[in-house]
Amino acid sequence: MKEMTVRVSRFDPENDTEPHFETYTVSVHEGARVLHVLHVIHDTLDPTLSYRYCCEAGQCGSCSLRVNGEPVLACMQEAKDGMTIEPLNLPVVRDLTVEMEDVLARLAPFPAREEAGLPTKEEIEAMKPLRDCIECLSCVSECPAVDVASFLGPTAMCQEMRIALDPRADQNRIRNAIEEGLFTCTTCQRCRDVCPKNIEIPGKAIEKLREIANRQGLTLPRHQDVARLVEDTGRSVDRTKPTFLEQVPEVIEPDGPVRGEVGFFVGCMYNGRLPETALDMIEVMKRNGIRLIIPHDQVCCGSPLIRTGQTRILPALKKRNIEAFTRRGITTVMTMCAGCGSTLKNDYDTPYTIKDVTEILTEYGIEPPAALDIRATYHDPCHLLRGQGISREPRELLKTVVREFVEMPSRCCGAGGGVRSGLPDQAAALGRQRDDEIKKTHADVVVTVCPFCEFHIADSTDRPVKNICTLLLEGYREKDRKKGVKKESE
Amino acid sequence: MHADDVVNCHVLVIGSGGAGARAALEASRYGKTVLVSRTLTGKGGCTTMAEGGYNAVLRKLDSCPMHVEDTLRGGAFLNDPALVDVLVHEAPDRMADLIAWGAVFDVTDDREIAQRPFGGQRFPRTCYAGDRTGHEMMATLVERLRGSGVRQLQDTAVIELLKDGNRVTGAAMLDRDGDLIICYADATVLATGGGTRIYDISTNCAAGTGDGFALGYRAGAELIDMEMVQFHPTGAVYPYDARGRLITEAVRGEGGLLLNRDGERFMTRYDPERMELSTRDVVSRSIATEILEGRGTPHGGVYLDVSHLPARTIEERLPVMLEQFLAFGVDIRKEPMEVAPTAHHIMGGLRITPEGQTTLPGLFACGEVTGGVHGANRLGGNALADTQVFGKRAGESAGKEAVRGGTVARSRIEELRAHLDGYYGGTTPPAEIVGRLRLAMWDGAGIFRTEKSLVETGRVIDELAALTPRAAGSQNLLWCRTVENMIVLSRLIVKGALLRPESRGAHVRKDILQDWTPDRSPYMHTYQSLSRAGIETREVQV
Numbered sequence A: 001m002k003e004m005t006v007r008v009s010r011f012d013p014e015n016d017t018e019p020h021f022e023t024y025t026v027s028v029h030e031g032a033r034v035l036h037v038l039h040v041i042h043d044t045l046d047p048t049l050s051y052r053y054c055c056e057a058g059q060c061g062s063c064s065l066r067v068n069g070e071p072v073l074a075c076m077q078e079a080k081d082g083m084t085i086e087p088l089n090l091p092v093v094r095d096l097t098v099e100m101e102d103v104l105a106r107l108a109p110f111p112a113r114e115e116a117g118l119p120t121k122e123e124i125e126a127m128k129p130l131r132d133c134i135e136c137l138s139c140v141s142e143c144p145a146v147d148v149a150s151f152l153g154p155t156a157m158c159q160e161m162r163i164a165l166d167p168r169a170d171q172n173r174i175r176n177a178i179e180e181g182l183f184t185c186t187t188c189q190r191c192r193d194v195c196p197k198n199i200e201i202p203g204k205a206i207e208k209l210r211e212i213a214n215r216q217g218l219t220l221p222r223h224q225d226v227a228r229l230v231e232d233t234g235r236s237v238d239r240t241k242p243t244f245l246e247q248v249p250e251v252i253e254p255d256g257p258v259r260g261e262v263g264f265f266v267g268c269m270y271n272g273r274l275p276e277t278a279l280d281m282i283e284v285m286k287r288n289g290i291r292l293i294i295p296h297d298q299v300c301c302g303s304p305l306i307r308t309g310q311t312r313i314l315p316a317l318k319k320r321n322i323e324a325f326t327r328r329g330i331t332t333v334m335t336m337c338a339g340c341g342s343t344l345k346n347d348y349d350t351p352y353t354i355k356d357v358t359e360i361l362t363e364y365g366i367e368p369p370a371a372l373d374i375r376a377t378y379h380d381p382c383h384l385l386r387g388q389g390i391s392r393e394p395r396e397l398l399k400t401v402v403r404e405f406v407e408m409p410s411r412c413c414g415a416g417g418g419v420r421s422g423l424p425d426q427a428a429a430l431g432r433q434r435d436d437e438i439k440k441t442h443a444d445v446v447v448t449v450c451p452f453c454e455f456h457i458a459d460s461t462d463r464p465v466k467n468i469c470t471l472l473l474e475g476y477r478e479k480d481r482k483k484g485v486k487k488e489s490e
Numbered sequence B: 001m002h003a004d005d006v007v008n009c010h011v012l013v014i015g016s017g018g019a020g021a022r023a024a025l026e027a028s029r030y031g032k033t034v035l036v037s038r039t040l041t042g043k044g045g046c047t048t049m050a051e052g053g054y055n056a057v058l059r060k061l062d063s064c065p066m067h068v069e070d071t072l073r074g075g076a077f078l079n080d081p082a083l084v085d086v087l088v089h090e091a092p093d094r095m096a097d098l099i100a101w102g103a104v105f106d107v108t109d110d111r112e113i114a115q116r117p118f119g120g121q122r123f124p125r126t127c128y129a130g131d132r133t134g135h136e137m138m139a140t141l142v143e144r145l146r147g148s149g150v151r152q153l154q155d156t157a158v159i160e161l162l163k164d165g166n167r168v169t170g171a172a173m174l175d176r177d178g179d180l181i182i183c184y185a186d187a188t189v190l191a192t193g194g195g196t197r198i199y200d201i202s203t204n205c206a207a208g209t210g211d212g213f214a215l216g217y218r219a220g221a222e223l224i225d226m227e228m229v230q231f232h233p234t235g236a237v238y239p240y241d242a243r244g245r246l247i248t249e250a251v252r253g254e255g256g257l258l259l260n261r262d263g264e265r266f267m268t269r270y271d272p273e274r275m276e277l278s279t280r281d282v283v284s285r286s287i288a289t290e291i292l293e294g295r296g297t298p299h300g301g302v303y304l305d306v307s308h309l310p311a312r313t314i315e316e317r318l319p320v321m322l323e324q325f326l327a328f329g330v331d332i333r334k335e336p337m338e339v340a341p342t343a344h345h346i347m348g349g350l351r352i353t354p355e356g357q358t359t360l361p362g363l364f365a366c367g368e369v370t371g372g373v374h375g376a377n378r379l380g381g382n383a384l385a386d387t388q389v390f391g392k393r394a395g396e397s398a399g400k401e402a403v404r405g406g407t408v409a410r411s412r413i414e415e416l417r418a419h420l421d422g423y424y425g426g427t428t429p430p431a432e433i434v435g436r437l438r439l440a441m442w443d444g445a446g447i448f449r450t451e452k453s454l455v456e457t458g459r460v461i462d463e464l465a466a467l468t469p470r471a472a473g474s475q476n477l478l479w480c481r482t483v484e485n486m487i488v489l490s491r492l493i494v495k496g497a498l499l500r501p502e503s504r505g506a507h508v509r510k511d512i513l514q515d516w517t518p519d520r521s522p523y524m525h526t527y528q529s530l531s532r533a534g535i536e537t538r539e540v541q542v
């Protein structure tokens, strides 16, 4: 037996206006799950504690709740001393019990076609991963799009895709899926992260449904414009000023001795909209001895097309991008756009390694910059945090260059998945939520590592939003300035 | 407690597991149908936990008579042959319904429903959806329910069947706030599932408290063979709080080996012919004996090993097992599991006709709450088939009942209300009563039984029955009522076990010597109702 003290969110609809925490100390067996801790509280300390469960084996999806802020199945998650237990982020009925019936009732019934016969083995295998869904609604409770848009949520998309894959369904439901909010998903991957069954809803359901919508001519007009642009120009943004690639040579040598060499994949946003930021990055690389090779024949990675289901010309883009780097014998390609990085890592089969700029800088180690006299917070780009699993590197780099670093909860800013272009109001609503969090941090500057986030958050807040490289460069300039001052005074 | 809510319908179905959901779908073709469940629809009950599969004769080389014979032999010839006949002949059609409604079962390269071998059967006739077969069935039924007109009352539990004279005319229930709801129905279907949660070690979900047995018994229905409790051979032994959790029979079906502490494949000594795939009662007793005789593992089980199988087979065929054990720090691709018997299934239950009619007019039943289909020991894969075959039949029979608009004596509801109020002044925390009950049942009415152990268990039950469970608030009323149900069920099991003076199937009386094999037993069903109890006998030709 072991003792543990836990905090549990309590809410009694008759007497409370909002939830509060109670602390309990209980004695449980080795290997106890969160659910067993709740049982002990219920059975020995407070029988009024309300929570749902049934199978106690991870199969019914009734017991989902949050432990230390993260959704889990209470019956599967090992209990830890000091944990905080809260209901899912859904309307609370009482204590840890939330309203699930409404969402579940709105999931699509199966439109069975009589006499359809058995699907083939391949068809069954395609449906199976989606059938693992236990409708625990963890994903729905965390989905940013559900929060601000009219969206039934990832579970509903899982169900629509399962129907779309089933040859026994007699109905083309793609218009229903669109009505349920297919285009509101920012592809932030939060749902995939919290799913106890590891169902990849954005990639395996939402993007695939968007492909079906595309084949039926139902892609949002603004998204179609982007696809046309890529097809015509190889780029997903139009040219409004000299691009990054127009301004730089193919090879950029470092200032001092060469410590390393990487290829650079610039991406459409840094190439066309924010070339200054990419130029800042070059200065940082030069200072740290890293040679950059920048093939000028690279094109859009295809991310804006994949996320919106317009994959027809994708193979051509992939081929060009792979060849552009392999032809030059490059073994490591660096991205600084989280979206491109995630796409090259997850949607491509590249013969070279892909690394984010923060990984490269961390691996090689950088000359310490001066600490700027500012308070900074960091926004996790979805495609960096969840798309590439990177959270430590940018924070550590950031801490070297500012006086004070403050965390804020990581959440999608609303820019991704074609939402900023396709549904700007929704994107703006999510942007405002980011601004609320930013305000709470009292930070002087918001730092991020994704041009989409950078661009979008800048629209939503009055704080400056900067790429980590820009800040590092400012740190180096400050360092040089101080040195200069020192020299002068000597 | 607020003023009662009243719901009227043609058919009331109690329980949304496989049997209840199927019954509601069928009943709704005849009139307004209400489906009430203790949990959210489809999320409660044991169906969703079923991993292994569903038995149905689908191939030319297989045959219905063979399935019948396997079922009777497995059931130690205590089964009701008419029910077995229906089960076997209709299981394929009900499987076809599920497939037509979109169920995603595994199929072969030749586009046939895949089947695997299961214990006690001479043909691999168990259809499956990986190792989440029950979940697949529930997902399909719930999808279907969404598109049907069935009204769902969720997080709501029936606490008593209501009657008009001898006829069941609906039920009283508590919603999640502890408010009373009264439902009048022309016909009522009981589909509350099993109840092995009355044992210390059990595979059942939290709803497996046997409410339906108690509801039926209190209303005056007759129950048969309540002593027949199946102990599944392979339950988890670690961690403590997850003890009893089922390790699906599919593990043995796929080639898993049972080994004792010394690495000996001990089934050679108990059933050299069928080995690990012998019937559950035999394997359970073999494992229990190994443990009792000191050849168990440190955690008090035996080893179940699949590490000799290709990792891919394990990943594809047993994904849920793999995932669950990984969560507890065991990689079954590389190390053996530790297992021990666990209380799994209640073969006894309400006596029904092949139409699902109980001994009470107006009351139908299907699924695990019924008796007779599985006899003295259920074959793996037959229960899921049972839910669909008899779910449909009970739903249809209930639907076909005449419309009459029932009434209930007001006084009955007042009595019930007073009884519930009594819990506020209760003497004992419900969990304490349940904890003692579970240990007593495991020790005295478990795998091995004697008259002495049963009488002693009966004494503990009486002691516990004299206590009043205490409610701290209105949402505790249900739990208090459930404790009373568990006591009723325990009594039925102990009494049934005392009524049967023989060892048969899952029921082992160590204190009785007998010189007959099950097919030559002079005994048939034990029966218990408010008005009578006993054991049926028959003439056996010598």
Ligand SMILES: Cc1cc2nc3c(=O)[nH]c(=O)nc-3n(C[C@H](O)[C@H](O)[C@H](O)COP(=O)(O)OP(=O)(O)OC[C@H]3O[C@@H](n4cnc5c(N)ncnc54)[C@H](O)[C@@H]3O)c2cc1C
Pocket: B014, B015, B016, B017, B018, B019, B020, B036, B037, B038, B039, B042, B044, B045, B046, B047, B048, B049, B050, B051, B052, B053, B054, B055, B133, B134, B156, B157, B158, B159, B191, B192, B193, B194, B203, B204, B205, B207, B211, B212, B246, B344, B345, B366, B367, B368, B369, B380, B381, B382, B383, B384, B385, B387
């Ligand atoms: C872990 C496990 C694995 C199994 N694997 C297999 C297998 O592979 N193959 C096989 O054939 N069989 C298997 N079985 C057995 C089989 O799953 C069950 O016998 C069968 O599913 C029972 O179905 P049911 O519909 O009768 O009851 P359940 O599915 O148990 O449903 C009971 C329903 O009644 C509701 N309920 C209970 N009490 C009340 C009340 N008072 N008021 C309102 N509602 C109530 C519950 O909420 C639930 O909805 C397994 C059992 C378990 C526990």
Ligand code: SF4
Pocket: A139, A142, A143, A144, A145, A146, A153, A154, A184, A185, A186, A187, A188, A189, A190, A191, A192, A201, A202
């Ligand atoms: S990817 Fe993000 S926005 Fe899209 S469904 Fe999942 S959680 Fe919601």
Ligand code: SF4
Pocket: A061, A132, A133, A134, A135, A136, A137, A138, A139, A140, A154, A155, A158, A191, A194, A195, A196, A197, A198, A199, A201
């Ligand atoms: S997709 Fe995953 S997280 Fe969402 S409801 Fe299904 S099982 Fe739960």
Ligand code: FES
Pocket: A052, A053, A054, A055, A056, A057, A058, A059, A060, A061, A062, A063, A064, A073, A074, A075, A076
């Ligand atoms: S209780 Fe069923 S998933 Fe946890």
